[in-house]
Amino acid sequence: MSIDTDPAPRTSPFRAGIPELFAVIGRHDLPASVVVFLVALPLSLGIAVASGAPVAAGLIAAVVGGVVAGLLGGSAVQVSGPTASLTVVVAESVHQFGWTATCFITAGAGVLQILFGSSRVARAALAITPVVVHAMLAGIGVIIALQQVHVLLGGNSLSSSFASIVALPNQLMSVHRGDLAVGVVVIVILIAWKFVPLPVRVVPGPLVAVVFATVLSLVLPTHVERIVLNGSLLDSIGLPTIPSGSWSAVAVTMLTIALIASVESLLSAVAVDKSRPDKPTNFDRELIGQGSANVVSGLLGGLPVAAVIVRSITNAHAGAQTRAATVLHGIWVLVFAVALAGLVQQVPKAALAGLLILIGVQLVKLAHIRLARRNGELYVYLATVLGVVFLNLLQGMVIGLLLSFALLLWRVVRVTIIAEPVAGERRWVVTIDGTCTFLAMPKLTAELAKVASGAEVTIEMTVDFLDHATYQLITDWTTQHESDGGIVEFVEIGSARMAGAEAGPPERGHSRQVIDEAIGPWRRTGIREDPIAAGIAAYHRGHAHLMRPHLDGLRHRPDADTFFLTCADARIVPNVITNSGPGDLFTVRNVGNLVPAGGSDVSVEAALIYALEKLDVRAVVVCGHSGCGAMEALHREVRTGCGLGDWLEHARPSLDRFRLGHPVADAAAFAGFTEVDQLGMVNVALQLERLYAHPVVRYGIEERGVAVSGLFFDIATARVIEVTVDGIAEFDDAGSRVAAEPV
Structure with a gap:
């Protein structure tokens, strides 16, 4: 599947004529947009509160993400808006630079995304190892849960995970029962919602939980903290201000937001494409659309946006066919925020805290942990999570990427070298399997030193890379061993051969070379001089030692x-x-x-x-x-x-x-x-x-x-x-x- 093609299929409704287009929108996109709106509304409010931003900023981002990213992005069904993965970095930015300066940083991150898309590097963002992405999301989930548990208990979220852990015992001693009751009700409803009958589940669980908790908070005989919305949505729109302070810190924050938003959007697009292969995403155009949305959101005073996989999959499963569903969901958020702003202020903070705690917990997926353990990458996962939780998002990602690269380097250059005698014979077999570089010289020297002087030695080399240092070491050892009366026979199965080691710079061999050698005799088109003798020589050089143990067992059978x-x-x-x-x-x-x-x-x-x-x-x-x-x-x-x-x-x-x-x-x-x-x-x-x-x-x-x-x-x-x-x-x-x- 090409990612540079127009995402609209040849049978797209956009090419079928205006009447047919409106019929598709009315039949499929309009119902889907309502479903996505109901999912996006409580999440947008909760993410704004968790980020330390004005509540209206979450609504502005939802509107802009739906309309701008929906119109300009590379996917027909992907839905964008404020996302939990950016909560931590936005909260740090607000704490360090202030809200209006964070809006400037958001717009700058959008410009970077546009540059990413224009330079056609979208596929490079997908090269980040999945274990780091999974660990980053898990770390974000832990931070969100640690911060919001204080809000659930009637307190305020703290600036760092360490402070949240230290202050948790005191917070437990001063629980506000009303907030706790509201938050727990939200968590219980969300957990139980997947067990209700399917027709009822058409209504999104987060909306049901928040509405029920809000009604409950109005009848509880105790005070409950509620969302504060200063003026209408239109009053909250304002231009950003230029940050003061270290511009290097501003640039790092800007780049962090751009990278996280881009990676999450592209990963979401991959997941959506799997569920809707008929509507493939143009990845570069998607980055341009996401960047444009972040520029607009930052200029209007909104949160950073990214494609959100939950909303995107919801949109696809709800039957969306065109961009109209994404755009309409943004319009519904705008209508609600302007006409029904008073309802927003009735929502308890603890209700959104319960919603966010569950979102945070769900970002830590046991399947990802099992996958990391199975692939031998568990310590990369844990180190990344700890780095994100106790340092910051960027440092945690850097730690994870460095460890992943170190693991990759170790796996690529790893070589197995074993020297052992053949039972009952004065013969030794030295096995060299893998990538043979100067890093293997200590182990190679130690193993060759085990070989008895004057013994007959078979060196089996299954090597795909052989540098000059190891070639010289093997050659010098062979010369010395033969001068002591020994015999050295080379059996080379791998694609890198001793004979070609001095022909030029070392290069990784190609497995195709081995295949060509294996079936080369079948491809003879002319008669060679004494082909049987040449074939026997090749057999002895390449495969006889592999056949020997098996045939030896067949001598008397x-x-x-x-x-x-x-x-x-x-x-x-x-x-x-x-x-x-x-x-x-x-x-x-x-x-x-x-x-x-x-x-x-x-x-x-x-x-x-x-x-x-x-x-x-x-x-x-x-x-x-x-x-x-x-x-x-x-x-x-x-x-x-x-x-x-x-x-x-x-x-x-x-x-x-x-x-x-x-x-x-x-x-x-x-x-x-x-x-x-x-x-x-x-x-x-x-x-x-x-x-x-x-x-x-x-x-x-x-x-x-x-x-x-x-x-x-x-x-x-x-x-x-x-x-x-x-x-x-x-x-x-x-x-x-x-x-x-x-x-």
Whole structure:
């Protein structure tokens, strides 16, 4: 999926005409906008209170996020507004610079986001390791919960997490019961809301919780702290002021807001795209839209905005089809804030505190902790969380990124080096696996020092990078060991080789090189001088040591699992197409993969009896193939010499059955095979009939449950097809058979 394309699909309602567009808006977007508005309203109020900003700033940000980001952003269904992830940094900015200067910083962060989008670096923001993002959000959640628990208990939020923890015992000793009751009611309703019947859950849980808590606070016989809204929303609009003090601190805060808002918006877009793949996001345009919204919000006196995944997913699931749903939700917030400002002032602070505490707790996800532990990144997660909670957001992220980079570096340059003697032999094996750099020299020196002087040594190198320092160390050690009477043999499987270490600057090898070497001999188009000798040398250099332990165990066990009869054609490699190894197949090959009737061929008869009676094979297989020369000669009735002609007479019944019509031929024709290949499959089916009728095979079936099966290898597609006496079937990736039935 390209992220640089227009997010509107080709069937977009925007291209369908004005009447159709209004029909889509009325049917889908209008209801979705109301749902998102009901979700966004209490969250916007709560985030403003938690940030230490005017309450109206949250409403302004919700309006601007809906209208500006909705119109200019790169997603058709993503919803923007004030977000919990920016609460901490905004609260620190308000404390350090004041509210109006924070608005200036918000506008500046928006300019940075526009520059990010214009320079097309959106994808770079997604390169931040997920464990740091998850830990950052968890740390923000912990901070929000620690601060808001004081508000829930009737106090005020404190400026730092450490202060919140220290002051918590005193706050517990002076609990205001009215605020506590209201906040607990909100938490209980939100937790229980997912258990109510689905039709009732159409109404957002946060709205129900806040409304119920507000009504409860009006009837409680005790005082409850409420939101203070100084004037109307329009009265709260004002231009920002230029911060005074350290401009480096201003720049850091500005960059922090821009980065967090950008990363959260892009991560939200990724999640939304997964649920609505028909409406992909243009990531660069999304950053421009988010930046524009932050510029406008800052200039009007609003909080910073970002795309919020909860609202965006809600919008998508509510059926939104166009940007109209996002824009309309912002308009509904504006109408509510202007016409019903008095209702906002009835909302208890403790109700919003309960809402925010639950949001904060939900940012700490057990799934993320389990994922970090499973990936070996738990300490990165914990260090980032602690840094965010007890230092600040930016320092916590830097700590997490540095630790992640250190972990990545350690994993990339890590190399396994083991030197050990072979039991019962005066031979040592030195295994070097991984990225071999100068950082591995201490360990490499220590392991090589273990090798007995004068011993025969095999150095197995599965290395993807080899620098000059380690190459020189290995070379010098080899020279010294051989001068002491020892023998050193190199087996190089990895993509970085000793022979190329001095050819130029060290480079990471490519796995494609290893693949090319493995299948290179198959690609010969001309005749090389003594190709067998060259192949044997390559085998000894690259793979003999891998085969040695397995073959050594087979020295006194000449049994096999399967009798495998196939054509003499050199393109058929039985162990490759059956994914088997030495000792698995008892293979017999002849022209046309034939089982002569009545035991008239001593070679096939002897092999079959030996496999079933002496080796006790559990399966008998006959395998044909596409483009078979024997079948083509049989089909065209080409005159051949007496030896080949006499042999092909054993296949004459296959040609007769093919011409009379055979269900295997019909199925093969339906699958698109040529007549020669259809004949080849019919030939396999007839060999199966002969095998079933053979006394030794029949005895094996009855007494030991020997399986008899037919295969056909299609060389052009490298597919293996099962052939029975009356049909064919293909194997899917899971190994299941899919029958091919003629029309």
